[in-house]
Amino acid sequence: MVLAGLADSPVLNGLRSVVETLRGEAGFVYIAKARRVAREKGIDVISFGVGQPDIPTFPHIIEEGKRALDERFTGYTETAGIPELREAIADYLNGRYGAGVSPDEVIVTTGAKTAIFLALASFLDPGDEILVPEPSYPAYPEAARALGAVPRFVPLRWIPGRGFELDLEALEAAVTPRTRMVVLTNPHNPTGALFSPSQVDELMELARRKGLIVLADEIYDNFVYEGGFKSVLEHSDWRDYVLYINGHSKTFSMTGWRLGYLVARREIAQKLTRLAVNIYSCAPSISQRAGVAALRGPWEPVREMVEEFRRRRDVVVEELSRIPGFEPYVPRGAFYIFPRVVGLLDRLGMETEEFVDHMLEERGVVMLPGTVFPETAGRGYVRLSYAVSVEKIREGLARVREEVERLLAERGRR
Template identity: 40%
Template sequence: MFMPTVAHHADYLCQAVARLGSESAFEVLARAKALEAQGRRVVHMEIGEPDFDTPEHIKRAGIRAIEDNYSHYTPSAGIPELRDAIADYASRFRGLTPAYARENVVVGAGAKPIIWNLLSAILDPGDELVYADPAYPAYASAASYLQAKPIPVALLESRNWRLDLDELAAKVGPKTKAIVITSPHNPTGGVLTRDDLERIAELAQRHGALVVSDEIYSRNIYGPTFNSIAQLDGMRERTIIVDGFSKAYAMTGWRLGYCVAPEAIAKTVTLFNNNTFSCVATFVQHAGIAALTGDDAPIRRMNAIFRERRDAIVAGLNDVPGVSCTLPDGAFYAFPNVSQVTHDDRHLAQWLLQECGVACLGGSSFGAAGAGYLRFSYAASIDDIRWAVAQVREHLPRYESPAR
C-alpha cells in the first residue's frame, strides 16, 4: 500500500517568511504576564500602550453605534464621515490650507496594516527605503518582505535622538523610493526640529523620493508646537502621513489607524485594504469620529500626566550608577544608555524582568543603533515607575553581563 511521505510543516512555508521581522514588545509582554500569573509583581514598561481608559465620550459613541446597528460592511477606505473628520483634523492640526479631502484618507485596522499596505503600494523589488535606526520594526520588516532594501540611518544620542543628517544625505540616492521619519520617535522619544525637516525635505525633492511621516505620537509632545514635514513648501504632494488613535486617545485595542496621502496612493492603499481586511468595524469608526470631534481635554490631561512620568523616570534612571538617560521631547519612552553595565542589552532586559519584575526592552531589538540601550515605556503610574526604578537601583549592582 502506498504511504505518502508527510513533510514537516516548516517545509510548506514560503521563503519570504525568513525576511519578516517581529515586534519583541509582545513577546516580552507574554513572558511578563506569565510571571504575574505566578503571583509576581511586574511593572509593564515593555509595551507601548497608554495605561489610561479610553475617554468616556468615545466609549459612549462606540456603544451607541452598536445599539444603532452600525455593524455591517463599509467601504474599504472607511466610512465617508470618518474620512471627512480625519481630513479636517489632519489639516487643522498641522495648519494646512487648502484642507485635505476625504479622497486623501484611508482608514485601517490600526496603523500597522496601513504601514504594510502603504509600503506594498509604493515599493518594488530593489527599491530602497531609508529609515531612522533604531526604529519601529514594522517598516524594515515589510520592506524586506517586499524585496525592497531597508537602509538604516543612525539617530544620535548626542543630538537628543535626532537623525545624523550627514549620514542621511550620503544614503539617499537614485534608488530611494521613500524616506521614513517618525517624530516624535519610538523608541527614543526624539523629536525632529524644523531645521531637520527642511534638510530632509530638500533631500527628498532633489532625489524625487516620497516621505512617509509617522506621526502617531504627534499629540504626545512636551516641547514646542508639533511640526510636520507636510507643512513645508513642495512637501504636501510627496508626503504620506501615518497616524491613528491608539496613542493619543488610549484606543490601542480598538484598532483604528489611517494614512493621509496623495489621491493616487490613497486609492492603491485602499485596494490593498480591500484584499486584506476588507474594512474596519463600523462602530469603531464612529468612535473615531467622536475622538476627533469631541472634548479634547482628556487627551491634554493624559499628556500632562505623561510629562510628569517622564520627568520622574528620567531623574530616577540618571540616579542609577552606570546608567544615563536623555530627556525625551515626545512619545512616552525613556531610552537610557546602559553600555557601561553590559554589552548585551537584551540579556539585561530579560534579567530585569526575571529578577526585578521590571518589563522593558533591549534597544537592539529596534535596530543596530539601539545596542547598549534599554527602552522603558512610562505608560505606568508614578508609584509603579518609582518602584521599578528602585528595583533597578537596588539589584543592578549584582547583574553579571554574559561573556562576549
C-alpha cells in the first residue's frame, strides 16, 4: 500500500537534516558531467579529475584474485581481515617505518574511506570538533558532519612557488575544549604537498600537548617524489595519539577492490572491530587474498608506476607554467597539483566553478574546482590529477592554454 500524501511518508519526511546538506564527492559528480559532454558534444574529453592511477591492477595481484575465486574463497572472513593480510600489512609498516605494529592492531576495511568513517564514528560525539587543514579531501569533514560533529577548517599556508604547508600556529589557535581530533593527510590530497618531517613532528607535539587524536591518512605514502617523508608511525608513542589510515587503492591501483585498513592500539582495534562487524562484516574475501599478494610483492610495478608519475608531474608543471595566470609549483607527493588561478579569475570576472565548467563544456577538459575541497580555502584554485598519460597531459593543457588566451583576449581587456 502506498500512503496517501507526502506528509505521511516517513521515508520522505524522516531524513536527518544533516544528510540533506551533504555534498557528495565532486570527483564522482564530474565523471558524470564529463560523460554527458562527451556524449552530447562528441568531444574527446580529457579528464584531470579522477583520483586513481590509470594503470590497471598489476597482473600478479589479479592472478591471486583469480586463484581465490578458483579455490572458492568466497565466504565471509574475520571482520578484522584474514590473518595473512593483517600480517602482511604489519610487516609492510614495520619494514618501512619501524613502527612495531602487531597484526592485531590492524583492521582491514572496505577501502580507506570506511576506515575513516570507522575512526570518526568511534571517537566523535555530536558537538565534538575535528580540525581539518583546508583544502582537504572531503570525506573527513563530511563524515564528521554526518555524525553530528563539527569540522573546524584551518587553511593551509600557501607559499608562492613552493605550494602548501601546515599552519601549525593557526591549528593550535583553533583548538577548543571540544576539539578531539586533527586530520593529517600526508602526502596530501588535493594539493600534492608533502609535509616536512619537522611539521609532522610539530603536529604530533601539538596533539600531545592538547590531548588530541591525530587521524593520519597516509594512503599516498608510496607516491613520494622527493625524499623527506616521515610517517606518524615513526613516532614511538604513536599508539597514544594516532588512528592510522592507509590502503591498497592507490599504491596497487586497486580502487575497485575496496581494500583499506585502520591501525590503532590493540585494545582500541578490538573495540572498533565490534562496530565494523555491524557495518560491513568484512572486506571482500577475494580482495583480501589479492591484497596479500600485493604487499608481498614484487614491488617493481609500483616503483615503475611512481617513476612514471614523477615524469608526468614534471610535464604538468612545465605545461601549467605556460598558461597565463596559472601559478603552479612542484608538488612532492600524491598525484595532484592545486595551482592558484585567483588573479586569472579576477581578470576574467569568473568564479572558480564557472571557469572549470567552461573548460569542460567548451574544450572537454575536466579539472575540479578548489571549492569542492570542501569549503572556501580552495576558492581561486583548481585541482588536476596527473594520473593521465603524458600525451593527454600535453593535449589537455594545450587546450586550457588556448582557451585561457582566447578568453583573456576577449574579456580581459574589458
